[in-house]
Amino acid sequence: MNTEKVEDKPSGSTAVSMVKSEGVHKSFGPVEVLKGIDLEVKSGEVFCLIGPSGSGKSTFLRCINHLEKINAGRLYVDGELVGYRQKGDKLYELKDSEVALKRRDIGMVFQRFNLFPHMTALENVMEAPIQVKGVSKAQARERAGQLLERVGLADKAGNYPSQLSGGQQQRVAIARALAMDPKLMLFDEPTSALDPELVGDVLDVMRDLAESGMTMVVVTHEMGFAREVGDSLVFMDGGVVVESGNPRDVLTNPQHERTQSFLSKVL
Amino acid sequence: MTVDIDKTTGPADTPPAGPEAIKAIPVRHYGRYVSAVIAIAVFASIVYAFSQGKINWGAIPDYFFNDRILGGVGKTLMLTVLAMLIGVFGGILLAVMRLSKNPVTSSIAWFYIWFFRGTPVLVQLIVWFNLGLVFEYINLGPIYKDYWSSFMTPLLTALLGLGLNEAAYMAEICRAGLLAVDEGQTEASHALGMSHSKTLRRIVIPQAMRVIVPPTGNEVINMLKTTSLVSVIQYSELLRVAQDIGQTSGAPAEMLFLAAAWYLILTSIFSVGQYYIERYYARGSSRTLAPTPFQKIKANVLSLAGRRQ
Numbered sequence: 382m383n384t385e386k387v388e389d390k391p392s393g394s395t396a397v398s399m400v401k402s403e404g405v406h407k408s409f410g411p412v413e414v415l416k417g418i419d420l421e422v423k424s425g426e427v428f429c430l431i432g433p434s435g436s437g438k439s440t441f442l443r444c445i446n447h448l449e450k451i452n453a454g455r456l457y458v459d460g461e462l463v464g465y466r467q468k469g470d471k472l473y474e475l476k477d478s479e480v481a482l483k484r485r486d487i488g489m490v491f492q493r494f495n496l497f498p499h500m501t502a503l504e505n506v507m508e509a510p511i512q513v514k515g516v517s518k519a520q521a522r523e524r525a526g527q528l529l530e531r532v533g534l535a536d537k538a539g540n541y542p543s544q545l546s547g548g549q550q551q552r553v554a555i556a557r558a559l560a561m562d563p564k565l566m567l568f569d570e571p572t573s574a575l576d577p578e579l580v581g582d583v584l585d586v587m588r589d590l591a592e593s594g595m596t597m598v599v600v601t602h603e604m605g606f607a608r609e610v611g612d613s614l615v616f617m618d619g620g621v622v623v624e625s626g627n628p629r630d631v632l633t634n635p636q637h638e639r640t641q642s643f644l645s646k647v648l
Numbered sequence: 649m650t651v652d653i654d655k656t657t658g659p660a661d662t663p664p665a666g667p668e669a670i671k672a673i674p675v676r677h678y679g680r681y682v683s684a685v686i687a688i689a690v691f692a693s694i695v696y697a698f699s700q701g702k703i704n705w706g707a708i709p710d711y712f713f714n715d716r717i718l719g720g721v722g723k724t725l726m727l728t729v730l731a732m733l734i735g736v737f738g739g740i741l742l743a744v745m746r747l748s749k750n751p752v753t754s755s756i757a758w759f760y761i762w763f764f765r766g767t768p769v770l771v772q773l774i775v776w777f778n779l780g781l782v783f784e785y786i787n788l789g790p791i792y793k794d795y796w797s798s799f800m801t802p803l804l805t806a807l808l809g810l811g812l813n814e815a816a817y818m819a820e821i822c823r824a825g826l827l828a829v830d831e832g833q834t835e836a837s838h839a840l841g842m843s844h845s846k847t848l849r850r851i852v853i854p855q856a857m858r859v860i861v862p863p864t865g866n867e868v869i870n871m872l873k874t875t876s877l878v879s880v881i882q883y884s885e886l887l888r889v890a891q892d893i894g895q896t897s898g899a900p901a902e903m904l905f906l907a908a909a910w911y912l913i914l915t916s917i918f919s920v921g922q923y924y925i926e927r928y929y930a931r932g933s934s935r936t937l938a939p940t941p942f943q944k945i946k947a948n949v950l951s952l953a954g955r956r957q
């Protein structure tokens with residue numbers, strides 16, 4: 382198990398919490414999408430987020446790395462406020478460069494992969510370390526090679542994304558995120574754009590990652606994965622957390638009526 | 649036609665054959681032959697008419713590689729390249745400005761495009777040349793000070809006039825290119841911690857190029873021809889030189905034909921270049937690149953040879 386992430390953190394009550402959300406609200410114009418989300422993701426755990434379409438799962442995930450600005454509440458990653466700096470009782474918006482600095486530590490994997498189509502698999506993985514961290518080309522290349530091997534694609538390094546299957550593209554996308562050595566990985570329905578027979582390979586890579594101790598927040602419809610790999614699970618509906626707990630408990634014995642009806646449809 | 653079937657007497661020893669290849673007689677396109685004959689006839693009569701005209705065709709080869717003509721060709725090329733460089737970089741800058749969230753920068757870009765697209769290049773060229781009426785001196789403090797008229801050489805006027813005007817057109821082309829790139833690309837890049845400018849330079853612009861290059865090739869060819877307008881401000885590019893020679897050598901029309909031939913040669917060369925640049929930016933966009941014309945010709949020749957045997 383890899384526990385190096387816990388080292389340089391301020392000791393205190395937030396030391397074990399990687400993501401902490403307190404009453405997070407988010408609106409798009411007049412439409413309130415998140416209506417007060419309270420939850421906590423502990424360091425090293427696999428945190429699954431399920432819920433019907435439009436319940437705000439993606440929106441919440443995007444708030445965590447400040448791709449969306451929240452309207453109310455507080456959101457902390459690794460003990461630090463997302464997107465703002467607090468001085469006294471005033472909040473100051475962070476500059477773009479400061480936000481970018483924090484995003485380095487948060488990897489994100491998208492439903493539609495979003496690989497850079499004009500770069501090969503290897504170049505996709507090398508890009509951010511070179512451009513953001515100033516790693517040398519040779520070093521980045523070596524590391525990218527190792528990461529591609531880790532996701533089982535060492536032989537596809539020279540392929541462009543259009544020459545890869547969906548499952549292969551998603552695994553390259555995971556390698557690309559890992560190349561920045563994130564302390565937190567966000568997955569937004571990583572397998573729902575894939576053909577059924579390709580889902581397994583991607584889930585295997587994610588299972589591996591979970592075993593290595595990575596903190597992961599996973600929006601998913603793969604209940605099997607949630608049950609086997611998940612440490613906590615939250616069911617969201619209509620912008621609120623309806624039910625949460627151990628995945629095995631929630632999935633086999635849901636307490637809330639809305640959870641029951643959702644699970645009866647997807648299981 | 650198919651005698652093979654009758655021949656198959658011993659089914660046991662013949663290898664299992666696939667379905668027989670189709671050998672049908674293709675449809676005859678008689679219309680194509682007729683139209684080709686008409687087109688050739690019309691073309692031939694036009695050539696004949698020109699050859700009988702009062703034009704001294706011999707003067708054209710005499711002057712085709714004349715030093716002054718070649719100098720004019722060089723200057724035309726240089727103007728085209730430099731003005732296009734100003735146009736492309738200015739255009740990308742303006743497009744990024746227009747798409748920016750900052751209302752000040754986007755309105756400045758809007759105003760620029762509105763002004764330069766809305767006035768004729770020829771007028772702009774003449775205005776630049778005569779701006780000495782407004783600014784008698786150009787004064788950059790201790791660095792540089794001179795009369796406007798001696799600062800604004802014909803070359804500088806030409807470059808500014810053509811380049812700044814081109815930037816306005818390129819801005820619209822670049823804007824379409826930037827908008828064609830999927831938003832997920834920007835998002836993925838930001839999620840990796842890349843800054844706005846790095847995202848633009850490394851991720852968005854290279855992908856936008858696929859959309860930007862084809863119309864830009866068009867712009868280059870247009871620019872090559874538009875440089876001829878610069879002859880009005882006495883810059884000795886191809887048309888100016890051809891006209892000057894025409895006046896002194898007593899073959900004005902001939903020299904215009906000569907210039908036209910040179911323009912045609914130059915635009916043809918640019919078209920070939922454009923084709924290869926497009927191929928470069930298409931990398932990764934499809935599983936296999938389309939073959940180049942040379943590869944196509946080679947393939948055709950091979951398949952013809954194959955059919956003949």
Ligand SMILES: Nc1ncnc2c1ncn2[C@@H]1O[C@H](COP(=O)(O)OP(=O)(O)OP(=O)(O)O)[C@@H](O)[C@H]1O
Nearest residue numbers: 409412414432433434435436437438439440441570
């Ligand atoms: N940029 C936006 N502008 C306006 N509305 C938005 C925007 N993004 C999301 N929404 C709305 O917010 C709501 C929640 O969207 P979100 O993508 O978070 O749902 P989700 O739970 O991820 O659903 P799915 O399972 O279908 O991905 C939806 O009603 C959506 O229409």
Ligand SMILES: [Mg+2]
Nearest residue numbers: 438439440570
């Ligand atoms: Mg979603």
